[in-house]
Amino acid sequence: MFLRLALAAFVAAAGHVVPPAATTANSKVCGSPYRIDETLPDGARWRMCFEMRNVEGLTLNRVSYTPKGGAEVSVLRSAALAQIHVPYDSGEPRYHDIGALGEMAIPLTAADCPGGERRTQLVCVTTRERGLGYLKDGYGDPAERRSRQARELVVLSAYQVGWYTYVAEWIFGDDGSITPRVGATGSLAGAVTSPRHGWPIGVGSKHFEESHSHNIFWRMDFDIQGPAHDVVEQYDFAGDGTKKRAMIRTRFTREARAVNRPMRWWRVVDPRMLNSDHHPISWQIDNSDSADYRGPADEAFTHADLYVTQYHACERLATMNTAPHCRASVDRYAGGERVTDPVVWVDVGFHHVARDEDADPMPVHWQGFRITPRDVSPRNPY
Template identity: 50%
Template sequence: MFSLFRHARILLAVAALLTLGTPGPASAAPRPSAAAPSCDNADRIDKTLKNGARWQMCWDIDRNTGVMLSDVTYTPNRGTPTRVLKSASLAEVHVPYDSGQPRFYDVSAIGFGDLDLGTLTKLSKDDCPTGKLWNYRNAPVMCSQEQPRPFAYKSAVEKSVLHGTDLVVFSVSEIGWYDYIMEWHFSDDGAIAPRAGATGTLSPFQFTDATSGWPTGVGSKRFSENHMHNVFWRLDFDVDGQSKNVVEQYDYRGSGTAKRTAKRTVLTHETGADLAPSRFWRVVNPTALNDDGHPKSWEIDDHESDQYRGPSDTEEFTHHDVYLTTYRACERLAYGNTAPACAPSVDRYANGEKLTDPVAWVSVDYHHVPRDEDQDPMPTHWQGFRIVPRDVTATSRLP
């Protein structure tokens, strides 16, 4: 649970900095057209994993969103490079309490990447024991390291087993009593898994309302209040480095029947979409074909969300699990967007414009009901999603 005092202190500090001229959310820079990572070597991650797969990307720090990745390119083992994402970042962490108040907006109101405010945490080798620490303003704030991934595959027919690896890029931000570990997993099979881990300290403040909390003190008189962690990510797709990307929704219908039918829907205009059984989305480039002649795509797999829906008058941006919009430089945050001449939240971005150059805004919601075991140190609870390659290679390139 968050400390109201610490949040208030941070918000006052932010207000003071803004008064002194500290910039708010900045508009994104013009999009470079280079297919390869366009940054200097000091800001470029280039890692070949154990099986020969390679990930390349640029990185930077934004005061609101923390680590921002760009020009994300995947080269399969024995394959050719394929651009996946033009940019990727956090877009909001919304924390409403079950009692109705408070309701925090940790990215837009506080910021995950502010070294001056102390929200962006300096890392040490204890945080990054086998990897590389990356500096921002002479402070180590990001780690990249190769981590094992058990059972990339196992085949009884071929009598073989392979354990894979991921390139993991992460930073840590201290917001209130929480330490948020913001990870990006880049797998040797081409999957990307953003996830947020919340750990740190359970707030010492106690409530007395059993309807919106859980007893964490002696007996059943003091309660820690339940709350949500609604995390939004922003993925600017650029499959194979071209602007001809199309978004498709697939539904496999049939409940209580022996036969199932597939329905493919091309999403031609900006929209909000919801999770449903046997539903997924993919961003496909019809002009980029694998060796079998099938178009390359990445599939959005987001099925581990508690699907929070807030009040219609103030939190309409929470009313869908995925938003799909056309790229606009000023549309950076899911909520509290202050870029000039731009809409304030993602639900307003999705206004029915023709969907070209698609950006996916993915929400994963977690309902935190505190327990005795959460009392210091609080074990990390994780939430996230995956995008996985679909037909990027004609056969498996794991071995």
Template identity: 40%
Template sequence: MHVNRVTRARRRGALLAAAALLGSVGAATGPASAAPSGEVTAAKAAPTRPDCSSAYRIEQTLDGGTTWRMCWRYDTESGLILDKVSYRPKGEPRPIRVINSAKLAQIHVPYDDGRAEYDDLTGAGFGWGLQNIKGAECPGGTVKKVKVPEMGTFNGLCTTTRSRGHAYRLANDLGSKVWQAQGKDLLVYTVNKVSWYEYITEWRFSSDGTIAANVGATGKLAPDDYNGTDGRGWPIGKGARDYATSHSHNVFWRLDFGLDGSNKGRVEQYDSKVTPPRRNGAPKVRTTRTPVTRELAGDARTMRWWRVVSARGRNKDGHPRSYEIVPGPSAKHAGRGFTRHDIYFTQNRACEQFASNNIRDCGQGAPKSVDGWVNGENLVNPVVWVNIGFHHIARDEDQQPMPVHWQGFQLAPRDVTAMNPLTPADLAGQNGHHNHGS
């Protein structure tokens, strides 16, 4: 999908607007107390003390008694940023801090024919393309006003709840009783327009403690961007004359964890190996844990996963609290060093904010992408970078408008609570070994 002259002009206009923005890059709007990512200090927040003013506060109690709290702000490159995210499940005496700061860190868009390549956050005006959201797009929720420097004020942030189907289901052995619940998520999202594309930046917070981050790409195919001679596209329209050029969307997120209010979490990698059966035996699986003590560029594999472990908190069973990183489907792009790995763990540096084309000042000669920041430092205050790729080979159904294609990942709570936080009262005693005859 070659970028046409109109598209290039729109990108240049966005860059000129960025250069003129008060003489500085990355101006943000939000609560005065919201520090830049990487500069949040560990603190035990009082449960009743708000971390930000009401205009920048999101708080939602979901079915089952789970309450999510967070602050939001808006940055002219990253777009929506969520700070000080805490989770208070039923039965916990106070909120559990999960994340200091979470945001998009890049949308890298290289085209298959090698003629175009973009960093949509730091090179194409992503933050200045915030769109107004009407009430019909935020059913049952609230649309918050967002100030974008030199662009004005937008009805740009939706907070609402969405049903997600079964939260759990359990039938007793006799089949005489079924425990089941339908879950709801807190949904927080914005829409940003970059040329012909529109990106939906979505965060979902579930009543069981799960966090999901997704980016949905929609909008339209560039109307003049067809080339039927290079063999790197798909025929769109009548016959086999017009070809939309194929390209990739490599989306990065930056997560600064702060489990239980401490920046000093630790990272662990788990790998499971299957041994085929011998004779009439059964296959066996052995799982090993590897502490990640130094910066790492990691690759997803079958039966491999990572978790970030609290340095401070334990659940009521005495187990360290943690969150597991669960990547979604990804088409890894081997074209650049920073896209060759699925996950990066780096030591927190305030200037390291964007996975590619980093526009913060890290000093003369400093690397400009996340792969260059993995240089063997000890992981004391780890930052997690998640890379999820999508190779977009256009189809007739992409016009017009283009259906949303999603890419993202989940953060799954692992031992944050001693039991499922939605456990019904009459099953609350079944923690660990118990009588299964009920």
């Protein structure tokens, strides 16, 4: 427990456990071993750089995607975890697990990175199958039947924080999708609590593991072909209880906060970047799998599931941000400033009610969201 409580003291640290990638201003090039350049079997290509920051841990920079037969498109200037907030159901404790995440990084073994490459011993870069990319029967005509197995690039790291081992994955699909997710494993806390706040573990009903939430925040600085002209939009589809649905688009010209709703999603679009069908390219954000958590007034950062803020270099963490002359949490970043270079913060919740199957070592439970290309390719990208 003392380990977690000490983490906040490291938030202001600005050094790197692993030296940052060497960069050239206009070349999108970083030096080995920090450069990732992977062409998947269908021809899609992902390029990026990584670094291991003391505070945020694994951070990806200058992420770009090239669809099969298409032109390269820059997607993200940077992307990283921004907080792991762990409040317990009894009201205490309430951890903020990011503070010195890079220092908690676990050296990976070959078994942790099957078929891949371990970079600096702390980062795994690998590829794996992800199931069907598509299947078309051809209406009974064998000559017209088509299917394809999809593949994905995975960049991951792992961290030991208190009892938990967190596995942070960034998954890049050959269809242009991005899936950030975190898996929690390791050991249960071992806390004995009442039935009101926990679940019996082990023989009988003498030992109760306390239920708690994992509220994980990601920070993503989107740059679709550069920082200029990017816009964040929200899409809703009204018409519950009727046969018709109407699409409602809300453009965030100023900093904003948004909550999950059925039939709601967001996209980051550059209206000036068009595909060959003359449609603006964008990346769509879906956060429908979150167990939305709303804390008390002093945890106002949990009162929204997505934040849009204007880029400021000092705004690195969603909570416990102690950079000089900077605000402390993401809800305070979203103060209504005009947005010309948007940063998107996504919060995904998971309520962990322990079970006998969680006995040591605890199986991984995953939480994350999905980013999907919208009109980046004028046709099926495979």
